[in-house]
Amino acid sequence: MITCTVRYEIDPAKLPxxxxxxxxxIAKVGAMGGTHHGYHMPHEGPNDVAYCHFSFPSLAAYEDYRARMWDDPECLRAYAFAEETACIRRYDRSFTRPVLEGASPEELGI
Incomplete structure (x- = not known):
């Protein structure tokens, strides 16, 4: 599994x-084969930073999703909306491999 984390710099006046x-x-990633872990909106601290996290079974599955996005009319409308409203100033993506299962100290040899 690969998880994409997107850090957004947003316009605080355009939070809605x-x-x-x-x-x-959130809905579209699931419909296209991924698992969305939600958006994390500003609350305390900087009022212009938001994050989202979503996963795909592999980097190849993520790349397939990215390719299909550009042929999907709904995705194109969402991108146009963000551009028209200028709610996103910039964003960065990073990819990680999640560790989702815990273990006891005995199992870990600690």
Whole structure:
């Protein structure tokens, strides 16, 4: 499994627009074979930073999703909405491999 984390710099005055954009992707990633772990909106601290996390079974599955996005009319509408509203100033993506199962100290030899 590969998890993509996106760090957004958003316009704080356009938080409702960004949240509309975010809600679309939560549903769409699942419909396109991934698992969305949600968006994390500003609350305390910087008011212009948000994060999202979503996973695909492999990097190849993620790359397939990215290719299909550009042929999907709904995805294109979402991108157009973000551009028209200018709710996103910039973003960065990083990829990680999640560790999801815990173990006892005995199992770990600690």
């Amino acid at each position: 627009e960004f949240e509309r954009y975010a809600r679309f992707w």
